[in-house]
Amino acid sequence: MNIQLLLTGNELMRGDTVDSNSAMIAQHLDRLGLNISRKITIGDDLNLLVSQLRELAATGDLLLVNGGLGPTIDDLTARAVAELVGAPLTEHPQAMEHLTAWCAGRGVALNASNLKQAQLPAGASIIPNPRGSAVGFTVRHDQCDIFCTPGVPVELRGMLKQSVIPAIARHLDPGQTRLIQRFHTFGIGESGLQQWIADELPDWPPEVDLGFRAGAPTLEVKVLSPQRKAEEHSLYVERLRELIGDYIVAQNEGNLPGSLIRVLGEKGMKLTTAESCTGGLIASMLTGQAGASEVFEAGFVTYANDMKERMLGVSGEDLASQGAVSETVVRQMAMGALTVSGADCAVAVSGIAGPSGGTAEKPVGTVWLAWGSAGDMRSVCLHYPYGRKMFQTMVAGAALDLVRRFLCGIEATPRYFRERRLPDTIQ
């Protein structure tokens, strides 16, 4: 099946938006064993849209169009497709129904801009949008199935899962879909991990595809095999799991904070956070997950030294003699958070996010972490010499990973303790 992609939007052409939608679409198709052969991106220009639609519909079996379904005048996809198929734009009853319900649900009036979103090429079938005002639609032209979806990523995601991918899958031979296993890892870089696997599993079979995708703070490792290689797939998934198991923080649709919440729930334990340099990011990553309230009751953002004393009972003397970025202080922060909140375990971080505040001894990127329970508190100093936001993201990731390792009883020293150590730090 020849699958092509047409993305439209001036914001994409001007660089105002980084396109993450086509990667999302490609990943969904990948699981079905399908590839995109060509992707064309153009601005909001009706003539160009029509001519590209025409070329793509003539050369492919499936065309996925993304963007241009919004309420504004520069959203031209419906008009362009109508012109392509030679049908008028008409008010689609199901689209109207959706829009009316959508506006009612938000207590806003249906205005002229919104009404435009119900104007679809006659004969089109709608693709429901569970999240947003714009419905998608599908038409068939020149032996090519055309699916049009909106550019808002969260809307696209829902529509892909609920409608577009299932519709495509119905036309496929079941043997064509691929076996896929994804591991989310924390604490090893892509090249390091690739080398490790090459060294330890040199007989990795070529049909079992291994892919890496860098996210922050985690790195995703993907194992992808044809259905007919199910046995090799399972075998090498297990070998990989044995090799890098300590670094696997979640599988498939999971994620690091979600896994930590699950482990805490299984143990009936509560976690508290005491944050300086991450400024609330650790708490925010946890509470971004549904179910966080079962295991997380309180977090402390003690950005100033005074507040470390006042809210967490850190010793003013130690703050003055050791500095806020020190083992003594970060351990006191964790112990203080345990005392105030009554939680079972805590994680505390204090570091230098930059761009200013670094010294020769404690350069920008230095962070002390403490984690554990009142009777078993651990600590480490790491160094993430990145920009401010990436530093905060990686430190928050390390904080969650260290609590996860603690709760899961993983006692081996993680590789990143060695790699992330300041050259002259003795630990």
Add this chain to the structure above:
Amino acid sequence: MNIQLLLTGNELMRGDTVDSNSAMIAQHLDRLGLNISRKITIGDDLNLLVSQLRELAATGDLLLVNGGLGPTIDDLTARAVAELVGAPLTEHPQAMEHLTAWCAGRGVALNASNLKQAQLPAGASIIPNPRGSAVGFTVRHDQCDIFCTPGVPVELRGMLKQSVIPAIARHLDPGQTRLIQRFHTFGIGESGLQQWIADELPDWPPEVDLGFRAGAPTLEVKVLSPQRKAEEHSLYVERLRELIGDYIVAQNEGNLPGSLIRVLGEKGMKLTTAESCTGGLIASMLTGQAGASEVFEAGFVTYANDMKERMLGVSGEDLASQGAVSETVVRQMAMGALTVSGADCAVAVSGIAGPSGGTAEKPVGTVWLAWGSAGDMRSVCLHYPYGRKMFQTMVAGAALDLVRRFLCGIEATPRYFRERRLPDTIQ
């Protein structure tokens, strides 16, 4: 000038990599007043590469090719361009010099894979790569200038700045660069804002381009004009500023938390946060900005009712009788945070992020916010019936915006108080 972009790489087609390079290229061109008219992305396939190169070179004045210059066999750009222009691949002396120096600097031997990177189409000029092993190159074919650059973002960035963009700029009329003004707004949707501008500024001149870019929690409005329309540009930028001024939270490279930090700094005031449903996101947005420590010392994440009592002194009786999501409780949270932290102003939020926890009276998406100073505390109930993360993002945005309005003395009721009101809430 018709500018087109050709991106190549299997990782782009499989969704393993999100393409940020084309946004980077587009932003550089935008500042010169240039647009990309079309962008084509394909996998590492020689025939497809040659046919796309041929079509793009025939239809445009400038073609930027990105990717496919690495050392591996699936890096095919030099070969495809050689085929296009009908020249053999030959060892380019400057490319060899670069490679030799690059390997020497890293103490590695020049191997066969690297040598491949010195094989360029005869007659090509090199584009120096200050960061990596692959030099870029440029050729002219069919009236079209073709620039080939490697796909590694940090290498591309250096080559764009040092060589590619200056080379393009040399051909331009200085009057061609454009005037750009960006406003970041909070609290009006794209369609509402477009309607408002159309109603109130119906004489908006067509040469002054108006663009919208939805982010979360803010919406960006961009005004873009040719140099020769400088007068209209200034005039309509000012008219727009007068019209939507209360909703403008930042300009150009700025952002909402950054603006709030600036205003707090100007007034010499400190802010504290008391968060329930946003779980640390407000604090995290503030501390994501450099300079936050000047105005933000402490934040409280009181996710459980107990912690609202223990950390902020909220009345247990009021919690029991009114519920955590109530005006009484959220005001007490804000007052408690002021008392404990000694800050000058506070913002507190308590709401139902979902997916569970909603009731008929307080459905998922309901949130109470309180903000202000000890002597002037305000509060409102809003309704953001979105998914969990989007709810948290919008509530955090509203929290920051309400403090901003408070500090800037904007007393007009924001439109979103009406739009975001629960149907049966009396305020």
